[in-house]
Amino acid sequence: MTRPLSVGVAGLGTVGGGVLKMLRTNADIVSARAGRPIAVTAVSARDRPRERGVPVGGLRRYDDPGARPTDPAVEVVVELMGGSEGPALALAEASIQTGKPFVTANKALLAVHGASLARAAEERGVPLAFEAAVAGGIPVIKALREGLSGNRISAVAGILNGTCNYILTQLRERGREFSDVLADAQKLGYAEADPSFDIDGIDAAHKLSILAALAFGRPVAFKYVHVDGIRHISAVDIAFATELGYRIKLLGIARQTEAGIETRVHPCMVPASAPIARVDGVFNAVVAEGDFVGRVMLEGRGAGEGPTASAVVADLIDIARNRVTPVWGAAGAALSSAPSVPMSAHIGCYYLRLMVVDRPGVIADVTAILRDMGVSLESMLQRGRSPGEAVPVVLVTHETRESAMRAALDRIAALDTVMEAPALIRIVAG
Numbered sequence: 373m374t375r376p377l378s379v380g381v382a383g384l385g386t387v388g389g390g391v392l393k394m395l396r397t398n399a400d401i402v403s404a405r406a407g408r409p410i411a412v413t414a415v416s417a418r419d420r421p422r423e424r425g426v427p428v429g430g431l432r433r434y435d436d437p438g439a440r441p442t443d444p445a446v447e448v449v450v451e452l453m454g455g456s457e458g459p460a461l462a463l464a465e466a467s468i469q470t471g472k473p474f475v476t477a478n479k480a481l482l483a484v485h486g487a488s489l490a491r492a493a494e495e496r497g498v499p500l501a502f503e504a505a506v507a508g509g510i511p512v513i514k515a516l517r518e519g520l521s522g523n524r525i526s527a528v529a530g531i532l533n534g535t536c537n538y539i540l541t542q543l544r545e546r547g548r549e550f551s552d553v554l555a556d557a558q559k560l561g562y563a564e565a566d567p568s569f570d571i572d573g574i575d576a577a578h579k580l581s582i583l584a585a586l587a588f589g590r591p592v593a594f595k596y597v598h599v600d601g602i603r604h605i606s607a608v609d610i611a612f613a614t615e616l617g618y619r620i621k622l623l624g625i626a627r628q629t630e631a632g633i634e635t636r637v638h639p640c641m642v643p644a645s646a647p648i649a650r651v652d653g654v655f656n657a658v659v660a661e662g663d664f665v666g667r668v669m670l671e672g673r674g675a676g677e678g679p680t681a682s683a684v685v686a687d688l689i690d691i692a693r694n695r696v697t698p699v700w701g702a703a704g705a706a707l708s709s710a711p712s713v714p715m716s717a718h719i720g721c722y723y724l725r726l727m728v729v730d731r732p733g734v735i736a737d738v739t740a741i742l743r744d745m746g747v748s749l750e751s752m753l754q755r756g757r758s759p760g761e762a763v764p765v766v767l768v769t770h771e772t773r774e775s776a777m778r779a780a781l782d783r784i785a786a787l788d789t790v791m792e793a794p795a796l797i798r799i800v801a802g
């Protein structure tokens with residue numbers, strides 16, 4: 373029989389455990405598709421004796437994950453520990469340095485250090501694979517880098533964080549407030565005890581920076597992604613969105629514009645009829661626009677043991693078959709240096725919800741500020757009358773520049789008739 377491909381796995385949590393299970397359960401088809409068996413021969417985790425739910429007996433164990441690349445018996449290093457620095461980064465660098473293919477599910481590592489790791493991998497001719505890092509089980513890296521590689525991509529966008537999508541879906545379906553839904557999501561294991569990475573949009577921004585690098589053939593540029601999470605989304609905005617024919621989704625959007633590449637993560641009002649508006653719960657979806665293929669949408673599970681293992685094992689099969697593609701789809705010398713466009717230059721339509729004192733002249737003050745800043749209104753909605761009390765007023769703008777909208781918002785927020793911070797949500801075409 374052909375000699376197995378020997379794999380060392382650092383990290384035996386949700387994803388590491390899933391990879392071990394999948395390689396055992398589907399050993400026959402994995403071996404057929406890889407052209408040789410794939411065998412995990414060494415593992416490491418922080419807490420050695422903890423029960424992992426997968427048999428690790430008979431495998432070499434390392435307390436120091438960094439020892440693995442120097443083990444001559446390990447041919448491929450798989451990093452499933454997490455974190456953009458520390459052991460994960462050290463392992464990536466050591467692995468590439470020693471010429472061993474490196475597979476990871478770690479979007480934080482790639483978003484922050486992807487440009488330098490890709491350069492090192494190219495110099496040494498070492499595969500660096502990361503299908504599991506974006507949208508879990510959805511093969512979006514392969515789709516963008518290989519399946520759509522003949523196209524000029526004008527935009528890639530998606531629901532990239534299942535926790536946020538679950539919370540937004542619950543807000544809409546149950547009509548409850550954000551803090552209650554978040555607490556339930558934590559109890560159910562859909563949100564971490566410290567949920568900030570997810571709900572503040574950082575996780576989605578890591579993934580978007582990777583998608584943008586692949587779509588536009590330029591090194592990953594996380595620091596230019598505009599990030600705004602979902603903490604401020606309230607039940608009243610969800611209800612207004614429904615009334616106006618929209619769904620609120622946290623989207624990551626990367627677009628080629630005349631000025632350069634725009635990358636942003638923020639809550640969006642998406643027309644309820646758009647396919648992506650109907651992607652609910654913990655599901656993820658990615659939409660890409662290519663000049664020849666048109667619009668492509670991929671949907672599936674973006675996290676969890678099975679979906680993420682599916683992506684890691686696909687990378688291992690590629691490595692066993694010697695199928696190697698440059699990290700960002702083209703060699704370093706052929707990558708683009710298109711500039712990043714700041715959010716202030718973004719042009720779009722906006723939903724603005726104010727809580728204003730119900731008395732004559734208040735709306736005139738608000739619309740005068742918008743007029744002064746060159747922001748034109750498409751519609752206005754006021755519900756209920758409660759003289760002297762705060763009532764919600766919703767304004768929907770025509771296309772306007774973000775910088776003008778922000779300046780108008782600062783002035784509106786300073787009016788003494790505006791009772792709380794205005795809610796601003798960008799509207800997308802879907």
Ligand SMILES: NC(=O)c1ccc[n+]([C@@H]2O[C@H](COP(=O)([O-])OP(=O)(O)OC[C@H]3O[C@@H](n4cnc5c(N)ncnc54)[C@H](OP(=O)(O)O)[C@@H]3O)[C@@H](O)[C@H]2O)c1
Pocket residue numbers: 382383384385386387388416417418419420422435437451452453454455459477478479480504505508674675676677680
């Ligand atoms: N979970 C998902 O659905 C998912 C989806 C896509 C991508 N990812 C990515 O996959 C990676 C792993 O995620 P996960 O959910 O599997 O995490 P996890 O369940 O927390 O597991 C992490 C594993 O890494 C080990 N570990 C952490 N620091 C270590 C260190 N310094 N030295 C040795 N071992 C260490 C942990 O050891 P102990 O068990 O001893 O603590 C644990 O076994 C992350 O980069 C994550 O972003 C996860």
